[in-house]
Amino acid sequence: MPRAGWVKPASDQRLSDHISIGVLTRVFPPELVDAVVAEAGRVERRQRLLPARVVVYYVLAMALFSGSSYEEVMRLLVEGLAWESGWQRAWEVPSKPAIFMARKRLGSEPLQLLFGAACSPLAAAATRGAFYRGLRLMSLDGTCLDVPDTAANDEAFGRPGSSRREGGGAFPQLRLVALSECGTHAITGAALGPYTSSEQELTDQLLGALSPGMLCLADRGFYSFERFQNARRAGAQLLWRVKSNMVLPRERPLPDGSYLSTVYSFSDRHAHRDGAQVRVVEYGIDDPGVPQAEERYRLLCTIEDPDRAPASELAALYSERWELESTLDELKTHQRGPRVVLRSKQPAGIYQEAYGYLCTHYAIRRLMHDAALRADIDPDRLSFTRGLRAARRSTRSHPGFSPPDDRRRPTASDQ
Numbered sequence: 280m281p282r283a284g285w286v287k288p289a290s291d292q293r294l295s296d297h298i299s300i301g302v303l304t305r306v307f308p309p310e311l312v313d314a315v316v317a318e319a320g321r322v323e324r325r326q327r328l329l330p331a332r333v334v335v336y337y338v339l340a341m342a343l344f345s346g347s348s349y350e351e352v353m354r355l356l357v358e359g360l361a362w363e364s365g366w367q368r369a370w371e372v373p374s375k376p377a378i379f380m381a382r383k384r385l386g387s388e389p390l391q392l393l394f395g396a397a398c399s400p401l402a403a404a405a406t407r408g409a410f411y412r413g414l415r416l417m418s419l420d421g422t423c424l425d426v427p428d429t430a431a432n433d434e435a436f437g438r439p440g441s442s443r444r445e446g447g448g449a450f451p452q453l454r455l456v457a458l459s460e461c462g463t464h465a466i467t468g469a470a471l472g473p474y475t476s477s478e479q480e481l482t483d484q485l486l487g488a489l490s491p492g493m494l495c496l497a498d499r500g501f502y503s504f505e506r507f508q509n510a511r512r513a514g515a516q517l518l519w520r521v522k523s524n525m526v527l528p529r530e531r532p533l534p535d536g537s538y539l540s541t542v543y544s545f546s547d548r549h550a551h552r553d554g555a556q557v558r559v560v561e562y563g564i565d566d567p568g569v570p571q572a573e574e575r576y577r578l579l580c581t582i583e584d585p586d587r588a589p590a591s592e593l594a595a596l597y598s599e600r601w602e603l604e605s606t607l608d609e610l611k612t613h614q615r616g617p618r619v620v621l622r623s624k625q626p627a628g629i630y631q632e633a634y635g636y637l638c639t640h641y642a643i644r645r646l647m648h649d650a651a652l653r654a655d656i657d658p659d660r661l662s663f664t665r666g667l668r669a670a671r672r673s674t675r676s677h678p679g680f681s682p683p684d685d686r687r688r689p690t691a692s693d694q
Contacts, residue, residue, distance in 0.1 A: 301673025303339045306642040307397055312336070315392035321385055328373055329381035335389055338382065338631055341622070342639035343671060345615050349375045349622075387627055390634035394469065398641040401463040401648045407657040409462025411596055412588065414494035414516055416461035418603040419485065419501055421478040422611065425450040425620040426629050435626035437475040450620055453629055456481040457607065457637075458488050461496070461599045463658050464606040465644045469637050471630060482506065489515035494582075496600040504544040507579065508555060517581045518593060527559050527577065537561075537590040539583060558583045562594040602659075609663045610640050643670045 309332060316322055316331045323330055329337075333356075340356045347355065353372050373381070400417075402409030409416060423439075426432045428450050436451040456478050458468035468488035470481035482501055489495055491514035499520040510517055521527075526548075531539040541554040560578040578597060582588040615621075615636065623629045644658075647666040651658040 302646050302670045303336065303343065303639065303642050306645055307335075307339065307393060307638065311396060312389075312393065315389045315396060316385075318392055319386070319388040321389055327381070329377065331385055331389070334381045334385045335393065337378070338385075338390055338635035339639050339642075341632065342614065342636040343667075345619065349378050353378065382628060382631065383625075385631070387631035387634060390631050390638065394634050394638050394641075398465070398467050398638065400460045400467050401465045401645055402460055403652065405652060405655075406462055406648065407651070407655075408659060409460065411494055411592075413492075415492055416596075416599055417467075417489070417493050417495045417515070418459050418461050418600045419456065419482060419495060419497040420459070420600070420603040420607065421454065421456040421481065422607045423452040423454050423474060424611065424615075424633065426453055427451075427620055427622070427624050429624045431625050432629065436473040436629070439474060453621070453633060454478065454481060455607075455633065456485060457603065458485050458495075459603045459606050461602040463644055463648045464602060464609065464663075465641055465648070466606060466610075466637055467641075469634075471633055479503065479506065483509070486510050486513055489513035491515065494518060494596075496597060498600060502579070504542055504555070507542070511555075511581055517579065518597060519579050520597065521577050521579055523575060523577065525577070529559075533558070533585045533590075535585040535590040537580075537585060537593075542579070556583070557581065558585075560590045560593050562590070606640075610636060613664055614640055614643070614667060639670075643667055646670055646673075 312332050312335050316335065321331045337353060337356055340352050341349075344352050344355055350372050400415060402415060404410075426436060432451045436453055438451045439448040452474040454472050454474050454476055456470045457466045459466045468485045470484040472481050479501065482497075483506060486506070486509050489510055493515040495510065495515045495517050497517075497519040499522050502519050502521045502525075507517065507519060527540045527542070529538045530541060533539065537558055537560045540557055540559050541551075542557055543551065543554045547553050558580045560580055561575060563575050576594070576597065578593060580588065580593060582593075621629055621632050623632050643663070643666045646669060647661045647663070648658050650666075651661055
């Protein structure tokens, strides 16, 4: 029998048993990764150099080390697997074509399932700045990600128009709408689609992620009567801004200056049929240093009792919606890199890569939330850039397994 502490040669071991990826392995443990791979029907029928579990972690590592080459990401993923970890022969990094084929076999579904299974709201009762009167603050917003300028991506995603360039913008774009926890910046829901899709139709895919105990904030571009009612039926309370030209009759004034009104679908508006009662909060910003300070804000709120949520508090609370813009900037600028496009040349790889970025951002934000809880501070006080660096360092300081105590080569007496 082999001596205790001795690790088999690389040729006799599964690479997936020795992935060293720190915080990502803790947030997305191997058993969860195996479960989503099985659910997506991507379990291998034969042993491969790059099994599905490894490729999932590789996609996450691509998002963590966005500035590194394909081969360098793989080296970072399995760093220390040679002599330092007790292996007796070096593991050769697969070629770029081999990595490409492994990603193609995996597809995007396992990463989408992984995001859905693991990325839930983080805030606990002790998390500072995450709740308003017992309601978990959530926000909806959208953005676009540049993707490589290939014929396949251009056909699948489309690109924005441009007055400076014939044929449109420099890059095709992937559209993303996210649901995020304001207090922790954790993205807990996401809908992806081509640039030619609208934020509104992608938002409709996210309403099922709302639940009782939440207060969801959204800007004026997201409102429609049907969407507002569907979000309301999910059980969450809503605080959504609406456009200034929307007709909102002042039906019942409330003591705090807000009032009750009735909203209708477009087809029922003139007949005043099948309406829904809402509370309207109107206010302006008097700070001359704020752009559009003269503009009036009008918010629709489903909390009709002013004692439960005074208008002055709701007006101040709406600014929390901008936390999601900061979150999306973390994803696009700091994690991915400024003016950096995604890597994949094919649409399926784009979706896979995008879900990898979302999962990795969540893992970084979970690391930061845990640190904030231990220090009893608001997670907003922590630097995302430092959190990103800590997550990168964790691939070296927290390996996926313990190194052997005895690194000598086995002899005949050990058999």
